[in-house]
Amino acid sequence: MPRTRRRLTPYLLLLPGTAWLVLFFAVPMGYMLVMSLQQGSLSEGYHLTWNWGIYPDIAVKYGNLFLRSVSFALATTVLTLAIGYPMAYTIAFYGGRLKNALLLVVIMPFFVSFVIRTLNWRMVLSDNGLVFGTLKDAGLLDQSFRFLATPASVIFGLTYNFLPFMVLPLFVALEKIDRRMIEAAADLYASRAQAFWRITFQLSLPGVVAGSLLTFIPAVGDFINADIIGARSPDVAMIGNVIQRLFLNSNDFPAAAALGFVLVAGTMLLVGVYTRIVGTDRLTS
Amino acid sequence: MGSSLGGSRLLRWLLPAFTGLVVAFLFAPIVVMIIFSFNNPRGHQNITWQGFTLDNYLNVWSRPDITDPMVTSLTIAIVSTVVATIFGTLIALSLTRYEFRGRGLMNLLIFIPMTAPEIILGASLLTLWVALGTGRGLPTILVAHIMFNISYVVVTVRARLIGFNRSLEEAGMDLYANERTTFWRVTFPLIFPGILAAALLAFALSIDDYVITLFSAGHTVTFPLWVYGASRIGIPPEVNALGTVFFLIAFVFIAVQIWAQRRGGREAEGPAVATVASR
Numbered sequence: 390m391p392r393t394r395r396r397l398t399p400y401l402l403l404l405p406g407t408a409w410l411v412l413f414f415a416v417p418m419g420y421m422l423v424m425s426l427q428q429g430s431l432s433e434g435y436h437l438t439w440n441w442g443i444y445p446d447i448a449v450k451y452g453n454l455f456l457r458s459v460s461f462a463l464a465t466t467v468l469t470l471a472i473g474y475p476m477a478y479t480i481a482f483y484g485g486r487l488k489n490a491l492l493l494v495v496i497m498p499f500f501v502s503f504v505i506r507t508l509n510w511r512m513v514l515s516d517n518g519l520v521f522g523t524l525k526d527a528g529l530l531d532q533s534f535r536f537l538a539t540p541a542s543v544i545f546g547l548t549y550n551f552l553p554f555m556v557l558p559l560f561v562a563l564e565k566i567d568r569r570m571i572e573a574a575a576d577l578y579a580s581r582a583q584a585f586w587r588i589t590f591q592l593s594l595p596g597v598v599a600g601s602l603l604t605f606i607p608a609v610g611d612f613i614n615a616d617i618i619g620a621r622s623p624d625v626a627m628i629g630n631v632i633q634r635l636f637l638n639s640n641d642f643p644a645a646a647a648l649g650f651v652l653v654a655g656t657m658l659l660v661g662v663y664t665r666i667v668g669t670d671r672l673t674s
Numbered sequence: 675m676g677s678s679l680g681g682s683r684l685l686r687w688l689l690p691a692f693t694g695l696v697v698a699f700l701f702a703p704i705v706v707m708i709i710f711s712f713n714n715p716r717g718h719q720n721i722t723w724q725g726f727t728l729d730n731y732l733n734v735w736s737r738p739d740i741t742d743p744m745v746t747s748l749t750i751a752i753v754s755t756v757v758a759t760i761f762g763t764l765i766a767l768s769l770t771r772y773e774f775r776g777r778g779l780m781n782l783l784i785f786i787p788m789t790a791p792e793i794i795l796g797a798s799l800l801t802l803w804v805a806l807g808t809g810r811g812l813p814t815i816l817v818a819h820i821m822f823n824i825s826y827v828v829v830t831v832r833a834r835l836i837g838f839n840r841s842l843e844e845a846g847m848d849l850y851a852n853e854r855t856t857f858w859r860v861t862f863p864l865i866f867p868g869i870l871a872a873a874l875l876a877f878a879l880s881i882d883d884y885v886i887t888l889f890s891a892g893h894t895v896t897f898p899l900w901v902y903g904a905s906r907i908g909i910p911p912e913v914n915a916l917g918t919v920f921f922l923i924a925f926v927f928i929a930v931q932i933w934a935q936r937r938g939g940r941e942a943e944g945p946a947v948a949t950v951a952s953r
Contacts, residue, residue: 399772406761406824407783413821414787417798424801476696479689490932498700500924501707502882504901505917508909509703512710519706552700581682603789610791613884629793636797636889642804649797653790660789664782 418653425647431640443647451631451648458628461540462609465547469555469604470597472548477559477596478589481566492560496553507546507617514542514618538622546614551607555600562596563589595667602663606656628652704921711914730915740912743900750812750896751880754819759873761820762827763865769828770835784825795822796889803890810892818890819883823876830875834868874927 425443429435480491498506513519514536524530536542566589574584612629619625628648635645714727734740769780787795799818803810842864846856884898891899904910 399768399774402764402768402772403780406765406828407780409761409821410783410787410824413799413802413817414795415783417802418794420805421794421798421801424805472696475689476693479693483686483690493928493932494697495700497924497928498704500878500928501704501917501921502898502901504884504898504905505707505909505913506703508901508905509707509710509914512909513703513706549699549703552696606789607791610793612793629791632793632797633888636800642801645797646801649794653794653798656790656794657786660786 421646421653422650425643425650427643431642435642440643443643444651447644447647447651451628454626454628454631455651457540457626458609461544461547461627462605464544465551465608466555466601466605468544468548469552470601473552473555473559473600474597477556477563481560481563488564492557495556499553503550503613504617507550507613510546510549511537511617511620514545537618538620538625540625543615543619543625543627546618547608547611550611550614551604554603554607558599558603559593559596562593562599566592598663598666602659606659609656610652707914708918708921710909711911711918713911713914715908715911730911731919734912734915737912740900740916743895743897744916746812746894747881747897750815750819751877754816754823754880755873755876758820758823758876759827759869762824762872762876763831763869765824765828766831766835770832770838784828787822788825788829792822792885796886799886800889810890811894814890814892815887815894815896818886819880822883822886823879826875826879827872830872831865831868834865834871838864 423437424435426437426439426441427435428438428440476495480488480495484491514521516522516535516537517525521530521534521536525532525534570588570592571584574588575581579587609627610629612627612633615621615625615627615630621630632645632648632652635641635648710723711730712726712728713723714725714729765780765784768774769777796818799814799821800810803814808814838861843856843860846860847853851859882898883896884902887896887899895903901913904913
């Protein structure tokens with residue numbers, strides 16, 4: 390008896406949490422695919438008609454929005470990498486005893502609500518706000534200049550909000566590097582630039598990949614920044630904005646579910662490639 | 675050699691300067707939030723400075739349109755934190771101490787909810803509610819919050835369990851403690867800081883969630899949903915006042931943690947605390 394109990398223990402411990410995740414995460418994911426293949430309306434009900442045609446339909450209708458979301462997210466990833474790498478490097482290599490404290494300072498602003506932070510950026514960057522209002526009053530900018538509702542403004546917001554996702558994995562990777570490797574490179578007459586590119590940067594690549602993934606994925610599905618800083622302009626709407634609108638305003642569930650499914654499939658593909666590289670056990674540790 | 679030395683001196687000056695600038699950039703909206711929480715705007719346009727007042731801090735508590743969503747958010751955060759912390763800790767224990775089949779699948783089931791775009795977690799749950807014909811409100815929000823919190827708890831508690839010294843438990847057993855006693859007297863106290871960190875993280879994620887909540891809310895209004903709705907034109911100064919209060923609480927919490935760290939010389943639960951960041 391005790392032996393069977395021992396064998397069952399891991400499963401019993403897993404049971405409640407796993408059941409919850411299966412019921413309210415995995416099943417809805419699958420159901421989203423099913424819903425995308427249905428036809429009908431909210432009032433008359435939806436029926437499964439295996440309408441695969443919805444996928445080419447949304448590709449035609451929303452293809453440019455997907456492209457825009459991907460390019461915004463790519464720009465965000467590149468910017469966060471460019472800003473986050475020197476920062477993570479400085480903290481990891483020059484932080485000394487203050488390393489962890491510095492890291493906490495970096496993430497402290499993010500203890501203020503996502504929505505409140507973004508709203509305050511909108512205020513700062515508004516047409517007659519602190520930054521551009523001042524520049525306009527000083528005659529340095531044309532009165533008609535507008536930053537809000539431009540692609541740059543949305544990318545700005547995304548970069549601000551997802552920067553910690555890049556800095557933290559980069560820091561972890563850089564922190565792990567054995568300094569003696571870099572010294573060894575110097576001993577072998579590598580210049581500082583060579584030592585950086587061939588040792589430090591190479592060894593920090595796992596952090597670069599993890600950080601890029603953790604930035605790109607939430608950025609590509611984001612709709613808050615386009616909503617608040619993008620001022621709901623259709624010119625900067627991202628795929629998330631359409632999914633939200635179709636689900637909550639126009640109740641076009643099949644199209645919304647199809648868009649959602651494409652977004653999930655895309656991200657899972659990225660995660661799948663990443664898992665192939667690092668293995669599943671590393672995912673949660 | 676000379677030039678590379680010069681380069682290193684320049685870098686040593688340039689890198690911290692750059693980092694300082696980025697920190698300033700990160701804090702910019704926070705500073706603005708704090709300043710404008712003391713603003714006394716005419717009408718609802720809290721865009722330019724009108725004069726100093728403490729009213730925004732004093733009025734908040736007597737406005738049910740603000741306090742009701744706050745109570746709703748607190749209720750959701752507390753309940754979802756307790757449930758998710760229990761479920762997640764059990765999974766973390768199972769993953770670190772037992773060998774079993776389906777481990778890779780389990781890791782994926784925990785990892786994917788953390789990486790999938792939030793809108794997908796929210797939207798797919800909505801399709802489930804529609805299919806089941808369930809009305810949306812407090813219970814559906816709770817289900818959603820417990821769901822997205824489990825993974826974060828697993829990851830945080832697991833990090834603590836991996837660095838755990840099993841010989842302490844063996845010592846307990848050698849001293850004739852049975853398994854149950856060993857768990858509650860040795861294991862649990864040792865992993866408790868990890869569980870506490872996980873619970874704080876879950877609480878912070880829950881109280882701040884907008885995206886996932888939006889799809890399961892129906893007519894229930896949580897604090898982030900209220901803020902979003904109230905800010906169509908400008909930010910009500912009360913929102914900045916509350917944001918400032920929350921920020922101060924977080925600030926004190928972090929200061930205490932740094933202080934405890936320096937005394938204990940332990941590694942930070944850095945990544946755990948950091949995850950709060952993003953939302």
